[in-house]
Amino acid sequence: xxxxxxxxxxxxxxxxxxxxxxxxxxxxxxxxxxxxxxxxxxxxxxxxxxxxxxxxxxxxxxxxxxxxxxxxxxxxxxxxxxxxxxxxxxxxxxxxxxxxxxxxxxxxxxxxxxxxxxxxxxxxxxxxxxxxxxxxxxxxxxxxxxxxxxxxxxxxxxxxxxxxxxxxxxxxxxxxxxxxxxxxxxxxxxxxxxxxxxxxxxxxxxxxxxxxxxxxxxxxxxxxx
Ligand SMILES: [Fe+2]
Numbered sequence: 001x002x003x004x005x006x007x008x009x010x011x012x013x014x015x016x017x018x019x020x021x022x023x024x025x026x027x028x029x030x031x032x033x034x035x036x037x038x039x040x041x042x043x044x045x046x047x048x049x050x051x052x053x054x055x056x057x058x059x060x061x062x063x064x065x066x067x068x069x070x071x072x073x074x075x076x077x078x079x080x081x082x083x084x085x086x087x088x089x090x091x092x093x094x095x096x097x098x099x100x101x102x103x104x105x106x107x108x109x110x111x112x113x114x115x116x117x118x119x120x121x122x123x124x125x126x127x128x129x130x131x132x133x134x135x136x137x138x139x140x141x142x143x144x145x146x147x148x149x150x151x152x153x154x155x156x157x158x159x160x161x162x163x164x165x166x167x168x169x170x171x172x173x174x175x176x177x178x179x180x181x182x183x184x185x186x187x188x189x190x191x192x193x194x195x196x197x198x199x200x201x202x203x204x205x206x207x208x209x210x211x212x213x214x215x216x217x218x219x220x221x222x223x224x225x
Contacts (some may be wrong), residue, residue, distance in 0.1 A: 007032035007147025012169030013041035027128035032147030033059025033116035058099035
């Protein structure tokens with residue numbers, strides 16, 4: 001079974017379409033949250049992933065957009081929380097508010113868990129050198145998928161694996177190509193992929209809207225603590 005895992009699309013439809021075209025035939029599509037926030041295609045991204053039957057958890061941007069948690073005052077403008085809320089219909093906001101904080105499925109002897117940021121919340125950033133990650137031990141054959149950092153990662157944790165597929169819409173490693181990956185449950189293999197798209201055209205579109213175009217493809221080593 002081929003399971004594609006995406007995360008942190010953040011309303012970037014061209015990047016999402018590039019990833020969907022690249023992944024080919026899959027058996028399931030999982031999303032680690034943050035469908036919305038930052039960029040202008042939030043309604044289209046929500047509709048596209050719903051139509052595909054993607055299984056998604058909620059991210060901190062879903063929690064902020066739906067009012068479940070307040071946006072940090074210093075980042076609310078940068079995140080474009082108010083704009084995002086206005087761009088979504090009440091029905092879409094209701095769908096986002098109902099997303100679970102965790103998903104778990106079992107295929108070919110693998111236990112696959114999806115969370116946005118960490119096993120315990122939607123806001124902790126887990127990088128390969130994070131002390132909290134070093135203390136994490138998973139049972140054999142458990143795959144824990146996380147997003148949130150916008151950095152691809154694969155770390156062994158006991159008998160299990162912690163994977164971050166990276167960000168579709170806003171990679172933060174100086175590489176403008178959209179990041180995602182595919183898990184082959186039969187072989188237990190993870191393929192990390194990067195897909196180019198016309199990010200310069202998207203940057204120009206953002207610039208016209210007054211959104212910082214550098215945030216698409218020109219973010220490197222941006223880490224929130
Ligand atoms: Fe994010």
